Amino acid sequence: MKAENVKGNNLLDMINKLFVKVPFVRDGVLVRTDKANNANQCHTNDAFSEKWLAKNQESDDKDEAWKQFQKDWYLKLYGYQSEVKLAKDLQSYRVILDAGCGLGYKAAWFANLAPESLVIAIDFSDAIFQAAHRYQNFSNMIFVKGDIADTGLHDGVIDLISCDQVLHHTESPLLTLMEFARISSEQGKLNTYVYAKKALPRELLDDYFRKASKNMTHEQIWEMSQQLTQLGKNLSELQITFDVPDIPALGIKGGQQDLQRFFYWNFLKCFWNEKMGLDASVSTNFDWYAPSIAFRYDKKKFLDMCQQANWQNEFLHSEKACWSGRFTKSYHGG
Ligand SMILES: C[S@@+](CC[C@H](N)C(=O)[O-])C[C@H]1O[C@@H](n2cnc3c(N)ncnc32)[C@H](O)[C@@H]1O
Secondary structure (H helix, E strand, O other): OOOOEEOOEEHHHHHHHHEOOOOEEEOOEEEOOOOOOOHHHHHHHHHHHHHHHHHHOOOHHHHHHHHHHHHHHHHHHOOOOOHHHHHHHHHOOOEEEEEOOOOOHHHHHHHHHOOOOEEEEEEOOOHHHHHHHHOOOOOOEEEEEOOOOOOOEOOOOEEEEEEOOOHHHOOOHHHHHHHHHHHEEEEEEEEEEEEEOOOHHHHHHHHHHHHHHHHOOHHHHHHHHHHHHHHHHHHHHOOOEEEEOOEHHHOEOOEEEEHHHHHHHHOOOOOOOOOOHHHHHHHHHHHHHOOOOOOEEOHHHHHHHHHHOOEEEEEEEEOOOEEEEEEEEOOOOO
């Protein structure tokens, strides 16, 4: 670990002040917890280690296109009108936590946009070692392996937590949000996202598959993901649009719909996106079926859960796939 300076502060001094007990360092990563003690979280971590390892082997061009897609989506999910607006927001925080950073490209994006802020990138999967290696030259980033629901950080030390596409993969999203509230400063901010509930047939099938995939090897899940991608591609190439009746009892919404989208949202995840290409589409299907933990929410459940953990909603965005929003820690002044 280098003793660089972030806004006039020595990085090692900052680390000492952030953690209750400073974790040991392995390959540039502060290892807070190496292995989950819960079987489902262990399985989820393995699934992501596998996914990120495969992603890391993609060509730079594909990687850049995917990262750009994700960055543009991030702005939309959290209501930033432009990257400049995001940068302005980030620059107002001293310490930013990217909770569940995967390969760390969003944490690096934040670190670039806010060079005087410290960005902590944390993930429970082995992807964190790849992140630390990729971004080793950033003097305002640190990398932590561990559970975002048990960070080992002091109370009130983080100004912004970005937990993008992660919360629903934690063993107890409520406890994770409570940990976020604990480590956040007064009036601390949170950007977070959860999967939305889909139509009933798709929910039932997803639950069934997610249990079944626990007994499959990663090779088998990759193979299934390729088959599902092919199915999505074939359906999409038919270019059939038809009129769907409303079926409220099953949560199926009516209207003119494309056959592949109708099938996708109501029955079976068979992701295909021509712009993202084959590898990213297969990886998206793998990402859906491989992790054991993937909770889904309706609007009320999502907002109630955040409120229960003392997070007040300031901005809410919804898509068929998800709920996302910006939150401020509620202040209970005495
Ligand atoms: C779908 S990926 C999202 C990664 C990144 N935030 C992004 O937007 O590209 C979910 C990530 O959350 C991580 N994760 C899941 N549960 C976690 C936990 N309890 N603690 C830390 N990381 C966790 C996984 O290892 C995985 O890298």
